[in-house]
Amino acid sequence: MPKGVAKMNAQQSSLCVNGVDTAVLGKTVGAIKEDPGLGACKFRVHNTWAGSTRNSSSVLDFYGAKQEMKHTRTFVMNADEPPMLAGQDAGANPVEYLLHALASCMTTSMVAHAAVRGIRIEELSSELEGDIDLRGFLGLSAGVPKGFTNIRVTFAVKCAAEDMKKLRSLAEFSPVYSTLTSGTKVDFDIVAK
């Protein structure tokens, strides 16, 4: 475990497992059980094209617990493509951001669900690799999918041996994992500026 994490865990109360305050999570669960409408969330980004293959998203507000909420600050995410894909490598590319979304969501889902079950995780990292055939994106072959055909994830975890087998089902709580494996509806409009 990184030193900072160990220190944080040590400083926190007994309700804190894996650095997650299970009292906060428990309160959220209790409130949503009582009023299911509190579970509805809307997450948002605003994206601006910056020329060529560069663009930037900002994230500030979201909707949750029946109210408009704000992050403590605006987060900015820059995307570009490598020279091979006609870009200038000013940022990770969109499909790499998708893999990050998956890695981070499965990690947080595993850690938080482990916490509420009293499963202590000491270290956790992951390697992800996904396959895309450019013939799809470039429109060279109608039979070739445009997106990822397969994503492989390997998590390396340090925890008690008897807890290892419990982690798999906890990772599957991940909203991004669920979105990617089940697919989702994406509606889009294009309007004049």
Add this chain to the structure above:
Amino acid sequence: MPKGVAKMNAQQSSLCVNGVDTAVLGKTVGAIKEDPGLGACKFRVHNTWAGSTRNSSSVLDFYGAKQEMKHTRTFVMNADEPPMLAGQDAGANPVEYLLHALASCMTTSMVAHAAVRGIRIEELSSELEGDIDLRGFLGLSAGVPKGFTNIRVTFAVKCAAEDMKKLRSLAEFSPVYSTLTSGTKVDFDIVAK
């Protein structure tokens, strides 16, 4: 159009449309047409848990054009959750990264495919919003999906009026759009560290 974009476009050759060097794209298309195996790409991230709901991905290498390739530098992406979700807001959360991946991919797909068709785009921005019901993630209701049930995207574009209606099918070339709307296979293993 931002001043920098206008300047860049003005400085570039006549093969450059929307800041995209269509000669580079044309070369890629030609090479893959000749040898379809060149289209196979593998994109990767490495993620490390940093305690609580914080984790960080790094991106450096990828596989494309039948060889291992490297970005010009390592890109780092930090994720966290807002206090409402037991985090400390040290970064955008995983589902917001997913929305950014979608926004950036649809934007780049539209811009690049417009470029090779000679469609000039002057300005382009987008607003995305996606719905998630926390009851799914929290395991409170088996019937509630864990992931996004619907994502709405609105693109605002400045371009010639007669080109507006051509953009919709270009955005649909996006690999992330395709992955999200069709779903993909995600295989994962959990091994001891």
